[in-house]
Amino acid sequence: MALVCFPFKKEDVDVVMRNVKTAAQHPRVRMVLLVGASENETYVEIDARLPALGAQCDVPIVQMTQLRLGALREGKGDGMNTALLYFLRAHEYDELFGEPVVSEPLERIHFYDADIESFNSSWITKAEEAADMEYDVIRHYFPRSSTDAQITWQITKVGFSLLFPLSVLPWVQQPLGGELCLTRRCVDVLVSDERVMRQSDWGIDTLYTFVCAQAGMNMIEVYVPEGKLHALYGGLRDLFNMLIECFAALQGLQKCSIRAESVHRIASAEPVPNSVTSKIGYNIEKSLVLLSENWTPRQEELLHVLFPERVAAGLIACRDWPQYSFMDEATWVECYQVLLANFEFGDSDWHELIFKLWVSRVLNYTMRHVIRGYDTAMNELRHMVQDIQQKSAIELIKARREAQGCSPRVL
Numbered sequence: 001m002a003l004v005c006f007p008f009k010k011e012d013v014d015v016v017m018r019n020v021k022t023a024a025q026h027p028r029v030r031m032v033l034l035v036g037a038s039e040n041e042t043y044v045e046i047d048a049r050l051p052a053l054g055a056q057c058d059v060p061i062v063q064m065t066q067l068r069l070g071a072l073r074e075g076k077g078d079g080m081n082t083a084l085l086y087f088l089r090a091h092e093y094d095e096l097f098g099e100p101v102v103s104e105p106l107e108r109i110h111f112y113d114a115d116i117e118s119f120n121s122s123w124i125t126k127a128e129e130a131a132d133m134e135y136d137v138i139r140h141y142f143p144r145s146s147t148d149a150q151i152t153w154q155i156t157k158v159g160f161s162l163l164f165p166l167s168v169l170p171w172v173q174q175p176l177g178g179e180l181c182l183t184r185r186c187v188d189v190l191v192s193d194e195r196v197m198r199q200s201d202w203g204i205d206t207l208y209t210f211v212c213a214q215a216g217m218n219m220i221e222v223y224v225p226e227g228k229l230h231a232l233y234g235g236l237r238d239l240f241n242m243l244i245e246c247f248a249a250l251q252g253l254q255k256c257s258i259r260a261e262s263v264h265r266i267a268s269a270e271p272v273p274n275s276v277t278s279k280i281g282y283n284i285e286k287s288l289v290l291l292s293e294n295w296t297p298r299q300e301e302l303l304h305v306l307f308p309e310r311v312a313a314g315l316i317a318c319r320d321w322p323q324y325s326f327m328d329e330a331t332w333v334e335c336y337q338v339l340l341a342n343f344e345f346g347d348s349d350w351h352e353l354i355f356k357l358w359v360s361r362v363l364n365y366t367m368r369h370v371i372r373g374y375d376t377a378m379n380e381l382r383h384m385v386q387d388i389q390q391k392s393a394i395e396l397i398k399a400r401r402e403a404q405g406c407s408p409r410v411l
C-alpha cells in the first residue's frame, strides 16, 4: 500500500484540499502526508479544514512541517527527505514522528506538487500499475510549454548529457520532475546516501535522479497527457534560486561516475494539447531587463578572464541594451564547461553571472526557435541535448579505450 505526499509552501488551499481528497480516496492509498515548509497561512488553513475532510475519507491524513535535515538552504529537499523518513517509520513508534499511524510497513511513496490543478486519480493509478511491474522508480512526465522547463533543458539535461553521456541520465524525460513514485527499496537507498540527505534545497530533484541511476534502480516514465496545469512564472528572476541550486547540485556530482546498468522504459507520448502549445512560460519583457541588472566590476573581470571574448563582449554590452544573439547552443556548451570548472556556489558575483548567462541563453532560444512554433522549438531542444550526448559519449569511449591500451578505432 502507498503513502501519497504533497510537499507545499504557499498554495491555493482549495486546490490542495481537492488533491488530498483525490489521493485519500484512491483504493491503493493507505495514507496521505502533507509536508509544509513552515507553519504559514496555508498550513494553518489546511489544519483548520482537515477534520472535515478526514471525516469523508477512510485513511489517515497527516500534516507536519518539514524537519531541518540538510546542510544547504532550507527548502524543498528538507520537505521531501522528511517525507522519506516518515514513510519508512510510519508503522512503528519513532522518536521524531511519535506513535505509528499504520500497522504495516508502507510499500511505496508518491510525491505530487500540491498546486497541480489537473491532478486526478489516474496519476496515482498509472504509477501504481507501473510499480506492480517491479520498477523501483516511476516518474511522471507530461507536455510542457516550449518556454517553460528552461532549467530542465538548459541546465540539467545539458549537464547530464555532458557529464554522464553513457548513463541513463540524458534519456530521463523530466529529470527535475517532482511527480514520482518510489519503492521502499529505493527509499532505503536514498536516505542512506549522505549527499541526498544534505541536499535541502532545489537540488534535491537532481540528487534523487542521479542517485537512483547510480544505484541501478529500474525506472519507468509514465505519461500524463493533460499536463501539469499550475501557475506559471513572471520574469525569469523568479527562477533565480532554483537555477543556482540545480546547477550547483550538478556541479557537485561532476566527479562521480555511473557504472550501474538499469532498465529504463518510457511510455509513449501523445499529441500535445493546445492548452500547452499555446502557453507562454515566462514574461519576456520583464526578462529582457534582467540582463542589465546587478553588474559589478568583478563579474566583468570574470567574464574577460574565463569566458570566450565574444561572450564577455556580448554580455557586458547588455548593461546598455539587451543582447542574446551571441548565446547560441554551441556557445552555451562552451560557457557551461567554464561554469562547471569555475562556478563558486555561495559567491554572489558568480550567482549573478550564471543567471545572466542563462537568461541570455533562454532569450536566444526563445527568439530564434520558439517564435517558429511549438514543434520546431521542442525539436531544437531535443537536438541540442542529443548532439551534446553523442559528442560526449564518443569522447568518453575513446578515452576509455586509450586508458585500456586498446588501439583507437574509428568511431
Ligand code: DGY
Pocket (backbone or CB within 6 Å): 148, 149, 150, 151, 152, 153, 176, 239
Ligand atoms: C524547470 O526548468 O523544469 C523548472 O520547473 C522551471 O520551469
